[in-house]
Amino acid sequence: MNRGLLFIILITIFIQALLIFDSMLGSWDRLSVGAGTLSNFINEDVWPPDWGVFDPTWSVSCSASPRFDFTCSKAWIGLIETLQIAFVATVFGAMLSLPFSLLAARNLNPRWLSYSSRFLLASFRSMPSLIWAILFVIVIGFGPVSGVLAMTLYTVGYLGKLQYEAMEGMTKPPLDAANAIGLSKFETSFFVVIPESANDLISQAIFMFEYNFRHGTVIGIVGAGGIGYFIDLSLMALDYRSVLAYLILIYVVVIIIDLVSIFARSFFTEEEDILIPSWIEVFTPESIISLFKHTKGQINGKQ
Amino acid sequence: MSDIPSSVKPIVRLKDVSIGYELANPLVTIPDLQIYPGEIVAIAGPSGVGKTTLLRTISGLLQPISGEVEVCEKIFPSKLNRGELGYIPQKLGLIRHASVWHNVMLGANAGHKSAWNIFPSSEARASAMSSISVMGLEQKTNEPIRRLSGGQQRRVATARTLAQCPKIIMADEFLSELDEETMKMVLSATIDYMRKNNSSMLVVEHDITRAKSFADRLLVIDDGRVNPFITETTAMEVKV
Ligand SMILES: Nc1ncnc2c1ncn2[C@@H]1O[C@H](COP(=O)(O)OP(=O)(O)OP(=O)(O)O)[C@@H](O)[C@H]1O
Ligand SMILES: [Mg+2]
Numbered sequence: 130m131n132r133g134l135l136f137i138i139l140i141t142i143f144i145q146a147l148l149i150f151d152s153m154l155g156s157w158d159r160l161s162v163g164a165g166t167l168s169n170f171i172n173e174d175v176w177p178p179d180w181g182v183f184d185p186t187w188s189v190s191c192s193a194s195p196r197f198d199f200t201c202s203k204a205w206i207g208l209i210e211t212l213q214i215a216f217v218a219t220v221f222g223a224m225l226s227l228p229f230s231l232l233a234a235r236n237l238n239p240r241w242l243s244y245s246s247r248f249l250l251a252s253f254r255s256m257p258s259l260i261w262a263i264l265f266v267i268v269i270g271f272g273p274v275s276g277v278l279a280m281t282l283y284t285v286g287y288l289g290k291l292q293y294e295a296m297e298g299m300t301k302p303p304l305d306a307a308n309a310i311g312l313s314k315f316e317t318s319f320f321v322v323i324p325e326s327a328n329d330l331i332s333q334a335i336f337m338f339e340y341n342f343r344h345g346t347v348i349g350i351v352g353a354g355g356i357g358y359f360i361d362l363s364l365m366a367l368d369y370r371s372v373l374a375y376l377i378l379i380y381v382v383v384i385i386i387d388l389v390s391i392f393a394r395s396f397f398t399e400e401e402d403i404l405i406p407s408w409i410e411v412f413t414p415e416s417i418i419s420l421f422k423h424t425k426g427q428i429n430g431k432q
Numbered sequence: 433m434s435d436i437p438s439s440v441k442p443i444v445r446l447k448d449v450s451i452g453y454e455l456a457n458p459l460v461t462i463p464d465l466q467i468y469p470g471e472i473v474a475i476a477g478p479s480g481v482g483k484t485t486l487l488r489t490i491s492g493l494l495q496p497i498s499g500e501v502e503v504c505e506k507i508f509p510s511k512l513n514r515g516e517l518g519y520i521p522q523k524l525g526l527i528r529h530a531s532v533w534h535n536v537m538l539g540a541n542a543g544h545k546s547a548w549n550i551f552p553s554s555e556a557r558a559s560a561m562s563s564i565s566v567m568g569l570e571q572k573t574n575e576p577i578r579r580l581s582g583g584q585q586r587r588v589a590t591a592r593t594l595a596q597c598p599k600i601i602m603a604d605e606f607l608s609e610l611d612e613e614t615m616k617m618v619l620s621a622t623i624d625y626m627r628k629n630n631s632s633m634l635v636v637e638h639d640i641t642r643a644k645s646f647a648d649r650l651l652v653i654d655d656g657r658v659n660p661f662i663t664e665t666t667a668m669e670v671k672v
């Protein structure tokens with residue numbers, strides 16, 4: 130498309146968004162007033178965070194040694210449960226979504242099949258995990274099992290979409306080769322398409338885990354287990370300092386998950402093949418570096 | 433061909449075929465092409481004329497615009513039997529993040545294992561092993577494709593097809609990017625395979641001298657640059 134036209138379209142979209150926001154707001158003064166209220170709220174009620182959420186809570190009997198007694202705290206117990214819910218839901222969800230996304234990929238299947246699979250995935254996705262959670266809490270009762278089921282369903286819908294888009298994005302020649310030599314649908318799916326898009330599939334699954342972890346804090350509020358339950362308690366007690374401490378904890382864990390994702394994907398990307406010397410390598414003798422390298426020392430182009 | 437008894441059926445037979453990506457706009461017409469068991473037919477022609485398109489059509493990946501395409505006694509659109517046709521695409525079609533072994537086993541499984549059997553047969557493994565060593569890639573068996581050089585990747589694609597033991601090989605410029613010595617090695621290994629199994633090969637080869645050195649017949653796709661009197665792009669046989 131013509132660049133000038135593209136530019137005009139983007140500008141128009143942005144102006145349209147501004148106009149809609151303006152009509153919602155009524156008066157822009159509301160924002161500056163709001164900013165004042167916000168800073169008061171933060172200074173008086175929210176800051177500093179209350180790290181007391183890491184103290185052992187009297188509601189469980191703690192058998193850990195004093196150095197590890199934070200493992201009996203509300204923050205820790207809630208965090209672990211949320212991580213467990215997110216982990217189980219992501220693993221189950223990814224296993225269930227993979228067959229559906231293979232069916233939904235248009236480069237693998239006839240239109241009628243791929244579109245029916247897409248519609249099914251969309252139906253799982255159209256209800257947010259919070260609504261699924263309310264449903265399962267009503268049907269099954271309070272606790273992490275409801276959380277796991279709610280998130281598994283949502284994961285199938287959401288991750289399935291990401292997966293079939295990754296599969297459709299793969300290059301054509303491997304599929305051509307597989308079709309020409311007569312490999313079956315099953316073989317093409319599992320030995321050609323999945324390995325070829327493995328990098329995307331893995332990073333999406335880890336992203337989904339992170340997503341489920343963050344949303345796990347929300348579904349806890351409706352009683353489906355996890356750290357959200359404790360956040361809800363603190364919110365109701367107007368104890369915003371504890372809430373802030375919980376939020377900081379969640380933020381840190383999200384960053385850690387991101388680092389793990391980078392590490393896991395490094396097995397499938399080409400980044401590892403490009404050698405960018407780190408500052409340690411620049412200042413350390415090569416003989417010492419080679420002791421710590423698992424790849425055959427490729428520094429300075431040596432084999 | 434006079435030296436072929438009339439009882440022998442061609443593996444590939446094209447009659448009044450036109451090919452291309454748009455119905456209204458065929459790229460090439462092929463009035464008549466027959467490839468018999470054991471024959472090597474080379475296709476030459478300028479870039480972008482439709483050589484790859486012809487190979488894709490014969491491989492059943494692309495519908496012919498008109499005419500009859502028959503391969504291994506199956507007329508398009510009926511499908512070939514599993515593993516009968518080997519295909520070395522111009523862009524190779526290897527799985528970049530998988531190992532040499534994984535890629536070669538895809539071919540071996542197509543040729544030596546039924547689709548319903550999940551585990552590879554010992555026959556498939558043996559075939560993969562021997563074609564990897566014929567292509568001189570033993571040292572690289574467990575390397576992912578992305579860590580191989582261009583020429584090594586090309587040899588993996590050839591190994592995948594030899595491991596499959598097809599009746600006919602479609603090879604799209606499979607000798608490019610190789611140095612003289614490696615090129616001869618790949619070519620002689622492929623011809624050896626064909627002689628042993630009485631298989632045929634249709635090979636796109638832009639180097640006409642090289643094509644003449646190993647092909648039994650040469651097909652030139654001409655869009656008027658060779659013969660200015662033709663009115664449409666046609667595949668014609670040229671005396672070797
Ligand atoms: N998927 C496609 N859809 C539409 N047109 C295509 C497609 N692939 C190729 N073409 C067009 O068809 C024509 C022939 O392409 P083809 O790849 O068969 O050429 P070729 O003879 O193999 O050339 P080269 O020697 O460069 O490989 C080109 O003009 C190309 O632009
Ligand atoms: Mg080509």
